[in-house]
Amino acid sequence: MGQSQPRTAGPEDDSAGTSPGSDRPVTSQGSATNPPPTRRRRALVIGAGSSGLATIQQALEAGLEPFCCEARPGVGGAWRFDADPGPYEWHFGEDGEAHVFTPGESDVKGRPTPSPMYASLRTNVPTTLMQYRGTPFPRTVGLFSKHNEVQQYLEDFAEPFLPYIRFDTRVVSVRHTLETDPYDDDADLGTEPRSSSSALGHRRWIASFRSTLRNDAPLEECQFDAVFVANGHYSRPYVPATEGLQDFPGERLHARWYRDAGQFEQKTVLVVGNSASGYDITRELADSIYTRRQAGVPAETLPRIYQSARSPPALGVPWDAPDAPEYSKEVQTFPPIRRIDGRRIEFLDGRSVNDVHTIMFATGYFFSFPFLSPSSAPFSEYPVTYAPPKPSDPSDSAPQPSAKGGLRIHNLDDRMLFYLPDPTLAFLGLPYLVIPFPLAQIQARLAARHFASSPQLPEPLRFRPNPAMAGSNGEEDGAPEIRGTVTLGHPKQFDLHDRMLRETGDVRDKEGREELGQAGGIWTLTSEADRDLRKGAKGLRKAVLGY
Ligand SMILES: Cc1cc2nc3c(=O)[nH]c(=O)nc-3n(C[C@H](O)[C@H](O)[C@H](O)COP(=O)(O)OP(=O)(O)OC[C@H]3O[C@@H](n4cnc5c(N)ncnc54)[C@H](O)[C@@H]3O)c2cc1C
Numbered sequence: 001m002g003q004s005q006p007r008t009a010g011p012e013d014d015s016a017g018t019s020p021g022s023d024r025p026v027t028s029q030g031s032a033t034n035p036p037p038t039r040r041r042r043a044l045v046i047g048a049g050s051s052g053l054a055t056i057q058q059a060l061e062a063g064l065e066p067f068c069c070e071a072r073p074g075v076g077g078a079w080r081f082d083a084d085p086g087p088y089e090w091h092f093g094e095d096g097e098a099h100v101f102t103p104g105e106s107d108v109k110g111r112p113t114p115s116p117m118y119a120s121l122r123t124n125v126p127t128t129l130m131q132y133r134g135t136p137f138p139r140t141v142g143l144f145s146k147h148n149e150v151q152q153y154l155e156d157f158a159e160p161f162l163p164y165i166r167f168d169t170r171v172v173s174v175r176h177t178l179e180t181d182p183y184d185d186d187a188d189l190g191t192e193p194r195s196s197s198s199a200l201g202h203r204r205w206i207a208s209f210r211s212t213l214r215n216d217a218p219l220e221e222c223q224f225d226a227v228f229v230a231n232g233h234y235s236r237p238y239v240p241a242t243e244g245l246q247d248f249p250g251e252r253l254h255a256r257w258y259r260d261a262g263q264f265e266q267k268t269v270l271v272v273g274n275s276a277s278g279y280d281i282t283r284e285l286a287d288s289i290y291t292r293r294q295a296g297v298p299a300e301t302l303p304r305i306y307q308s309a310r311s312p313p314a315l316g317v318p319w320d321a322p323d324a325p326e327y328s329k330e331v332q333t334f335p336p337i338r339r340i341d342g343r344r345i346e347f348l349d350g351r352s353v354n355d356v357h358t359i360m361f362a363t364g365y366f367f368s369f370p371f372l373s374p375s376s377a378p379f380s381e382y383p384v385t386y387a388p389p390k391p392s393d394p395s396d397s398a399p400q401p402s403a404k405g406g407l408r409i410h411n412l413d414d415r416m417l418f419y420l421p422d423p424t425l426a427f428l429g430l431p432y433l434v435i436p437f438p439l440a441q442i443q444a445r446l447a448a449r450h451f452a453s454s455p456q457l458p459e460p461l462r463f464r465p466n467p468a469m470a471g472s473n474g475e476e477d478g479a480p481e482i483r484g485t486v487t488l489g490h491p492k493q494f495d496l497h498d499r500m501l502r503e504t505g506d507v508r509d510k511e512g513r514e515e516l517g518q519a520g521g522i523w524t525l526t527s528e529a530d531r532d533l534r535k536g537a538k539g540l541r542k543a544v545l546g547y
Helices: 050-062 147-164 276-294 326-330 436-451 492-504 528-535 537-545
Strands: 042-046 065-069 089-092 098-101 169-176 205-211 220-224 226-229 251-254 269-272 305-308 331-334 337-341 344-347 358-361 425-427
Touching: 042 050, 042 169, 042 220, 050 065, 050 147, 050 226, 050 436, 065 147, 065 169, 098 251, 205 226, 226 436, 269 276, 276 305, 276 326, 326 331, 425 436, 436 492, 492 528, 528 537
Parallel strands: 042 065, 042 226, 226 425, 251 358, 269 305, 269 358, 305 331
Antiparallel strands: 089 098, 169 205, 205 220, 337 344
């Protein structure tokens, strides 16, 4: 398969993009000007986690024909808990860059990697904000629910969409077709129901996929008019390059393999990172030590808990806050690690410790799209991720496109949704510091209506470069939480929801007024009550869970 220039058009060449980096907005020819397509447009959905499931729902509503590949045996993605995450192994590059994998892990063959959820996880935002529109959590589920309750919610939501999902199937590549490729309109997707097909007469994307059940499973190929990428971003661990880590004689672990404090009863642990997982793991280990101390276990037999972080926790109560739970006193905090020398771990402020059994990296994940190869069009010219620079790279060396992953995202529009060089490709649920279920559902609604040239769109979509992505293509070797190109947070997430809802055509009633709140089944703008709830979520969590 050769390369073709990134298209600047949507389905049936009726939408336009823009040259990446240019300010020039371009438009899709929306429903007002287009005849309806002669057959349902076929859309690939990659992943059946919460984003992929919302996408199938919205694709069907918009009249698309979705075909979802899910690498795992069931729905739920990250929420599909693996009690035993299995073994892991470390690899170190020449420059000391550290990578940790499941042995034999492959982007093209074999079983998918385990979920990153740990046993005690409770949601960090109220379930009333997490839920999809039109599908409330059952009344029996609390405000900050357990991971298995979220998984059950997703399984219930998924029920009508199962016929559109091929499980145990990994998408291995997605690339542009050539103008000369025949359109394989009769391809059997192996799912029911299939629509009657008639030639649309254009080529868009060609995807290859294979079963994850056998290492030698054959590769299958199929063409699609549009692609929704919903593969999540919690599978390829990020570990900051740390001098001496390779020779540390104790245990090295990434939070992806953490399940509960029981594993560490006799171990002094240094947790690196203070985002959601880093905070939770430190809290659990501190609580375990504190509980034993209170029960009279001699102090000299108890391990310690250290945490190395750049900043106070974004989610929980700081350890030294006056209202912090009692066990917080167990936590000794340090700035980032300067270097490791044998057992001695030195921090940036000059202090050091030498009694650590386990260094636990709760340092997040790379964005990784191994199926968008930089050797295939259009990603050869317009990559989505670049490899982070190695410590020894000269500062002026050109960044290298990498499907393996990077810390930033490039070439998306200012909604962080559409691939700018060809907006028939959309990425669901990418931004950080958001509530992913409702965001992905609204994103999917907009993208599906765009892909289907839906008459519900009030006007053609416009695609503008994301200003945060317009600068350097280079990577910053920083903590994931400072990934500026994709960090939203509150209240920007709700502002983006509202912008996209206006674009879908949902929020106007017959008189052209806008509606707020969850009124009468209409998809309305974010209510003030929801904005307030989000603002107060941290305090509410403390009141309900105690942290
Ligand atoms: C520890 C932890 C705690 C969290 N807590 C919360 C919380 O409290 N509240 C909240 O709202 N969010 C939370 N999140 C965020 C969570 O990731 C999202 O809620 C949600 O799971 C994102 O869904 P997704 O569908 O985008 O990705 P995922 O859930 O990761 O699903 C992606 C799916 O794509 C599949 N896939 C990947 N690659 C391929 C391929 N090539 N071919 C086929 N299938 C593929 C995977 O197998 C997976 O099933 C947490 C995340 C973590 C890691």
